[in-house]
Each structure stands twice: as structure tokens, then as C-alpha cells.
Amino acid sequence: MSTDGVRCMQLRGGSSKGAYFLAADLPDDPRERADLLLRIMGSPDERQVDGIGGGHPLTSKVAVVSRSTDAAADVDYLFLQVVPDRSVVTDAQTCGNLLAGVGPFAIERGLVPAAGETTEVRIRIMNPTVAYARERVRTPGGRVTYAGDTTMAGTPFPAAPIEIEFPGSDRTVFPTGNLVDRFAGLEVTCVDAGMPVVLVRAGALGLDGTETPAALEADAALRTKVETLRREAGPAMGLGDVTDSTVPKITIVSPPRHGGTVTTRTFIPHRVHPAIGVLGAVSVAAGVTSPGPPRLVRIEHPTGTFDVTVDLEGEGPLTRLRSSAVVRTARKLSDGLVWPRDGEATT
Ligand code: NQM
Secondary structure, rough: OOOOOEEEEEEEEEEEEEEEEEHOOOOOOOHHHHHHHHHHHOOOOOOOOOOOOOOOOOHHHEEEEEOOOOOOOOOEEEEEEEEOOOOOEOOOOOOOOHHHHHHHHHHHOOOOOOOOOOEEEEEEEEOOOOEEEEEEOOOOHOOOOOOOOOOEOOEEEEEEOEEEEEEEEOOOOOOOOOOOEEEEEEEEEEEEOOEEEEEEEEEEHOOOOOOHHHHHHHOHHHHHHHHHHHHHHHHHOOOOOOOOOOOOOEEEOOOOOOOOOEEEEEEOOEOOOOOOOOHHHHHHHHOOOOOOOOOEEEEEEEEEEEEEEEEEEEHHOOOEEEEEEEEEOEEEEEEEEEEEOOOOOOO
16 A cells, blocks of 8 residues: 655754654554554665664654643643664653754744744643653744754754753652662662663773773673663563663663763663663663752763753662753754655564
């Protein structure tokens, strides 16, 4: 059966890139939607050559956006990870990088009117742990402006800043109820301040902590150990069987080398992130700082640093996030119709 083109805007959101759709332009049924998205992105195929996916988890992402029915939000954002080399579309996690493009997309599609130099967009994140974000988008003259001077590690070119604030929640940031757990014979800390992450010391894995993503990905024994750790930690973090899930992420931590707070290398969970995810960074920040006045945590990663402001309250295992904030950029890459390949996605 041949299908018509589907309305789609591609944006770089932070250090990722994705296809943004209005919910109304996609099927309501999650299975039909997943099938269509696999055929649009070119999965299952490591290179995604027959689709618009970029052959890497960070460039095979989808944002589904609609007007919100929640008085606390303007729009709803559902993130879907389309796995490049498998027939998997999962909503198990959200994505703070694609989130950066949700405000501009909502304004461009007329879901939120531009209001002066800067337009605030209130977003409800619809992935399993419903959460909220507030985003400030530059809109001089009533139009979204992507051009600007803000640089971000993980993206080579400057663009207009987008300030994102995440209000906290009543949940503690340590989902196992412990500051330290032992899984796969390793001492770890499980954190979730928006993204489930397991922190493990580089030394415990026989690493220095400054290895390149390519070197880490090439180490088969390490990958097996990390995956064993992930599958044991997942259920203890309340995520159930995580065999086919993209969470938790595993972040290898070691002392800072460039004046920051901590050095990180993150398995997301099978590839190693060239930088670090947004909510992944918020979780790391929550895991390595103690409650007190709002703090700037500078996270070192393979291509630079990522600054997160975290405001934590409570104590020990009862620590909660009052709020967090980051700055990202985004850029519109294309707007038009995409054609899925015909037939049904291989499952
Ligand atoms: O943690 C990669 C990314 C992400 C997710 C991943 C993200 C986040 O860099 O909020 O942004 O960890 O899957 O886009």
C-alpha cells in the first residue's frame, strides 16, 4: 500500500537531531505509529540509508507534539527513540536535547503564539514519568530566531540560546532508596532526576575515565560488564526488565580534569555518548552534589563541559530535586513532507 507524505519538521535539538511531528499528523494507535516511524526513519538498518534517521541513536529521534489539555502546560511532548538497527520504537525515556526543539516547533506550528522578544513555552513531558519543563525561545518580531552566539559542546556552531527549567517533584532522586547499591559485583549509585542513570566509578571498571567513546565501545569485555550491571540495576530502579529498554544509562565517573565537578563517559546504553544527554546530566548532577543552595555543576564529558544548575532539598536517600536548569540551542533544518517506505516494518 502506498502512503502519502507525512508532515514533518527536522530540527537539531541540543546535541541531537530529530523528526518533529504534530500528534494529529500521525496515527493515534501506538503500534501503527511505531510501524510508520520505522519506515520513515529507515529502521531496522544500522545506516538507516532508506530513511531520514542518521544511523546513530542521537540522530534517530522523534518528537510528537500536541496542544496540552493540562492547564499547567501549553503543549504535550512525547519522545520516541527509534532504534537504528532494530524494529524498536520506545517511549521508555524522554530526551532533554530534543526537548530544546519543542518550544520552537510549537511556535512555528502555531500551537503557541509568539509573545515579544522571548516566548515562554510550558511543556508537559509525556514519557513514563510525567514531568514539566519551561522553555524560553527567542522570537523577535513574532518569529522564532535560531541564529545567535550561544555555543554548546556536542554542536559545532553557535545559535540562539534556549533556557530550559525543570521543576522538581516529590520523588526522591535515589530510586532504590539507597545511596550505594551493589550490582554485578560493583558499587554503584542509582539516580533518577529525569533520566534513570547508574553511576559507577571508572576505577571499579579498571578504567581511567578519560577514554574516548570509540575505545570504550571497542572494549567487548567492558560492554558485557556494563550490560550485566544495567540489567541488574534496572529492576531495582523500578524499571522492570530493561533488556530491550534504552534505560537506565550507565555513567562512568572519575575526578574532574578541567576544573569541573566530575568527568563522565555515558553508555546510552549500547553506544557511548559523544557528550552527555540533558536529563542524563541533570541526574548525574543530582547524584554528585549534596542538598543546599542552588549549585552550578559542571559536568565534563568527551567533547567539553555541560553546566547544570541543581537545587536539591532533603537529606541522604530522601534527597529531592526542587528544580534544575540548563541552556541549549536548536535549529530548524527542514520542513515539509516525508515519505515512509511502503509495506510493513520488519518485526
Ligand atoms: O538525557 C541521549 C541525548 C540523549 C538524551 C540518551 C537526552 C537526555 O543526548 O535528556 O538528551 O541518553 O539517550 O539526546
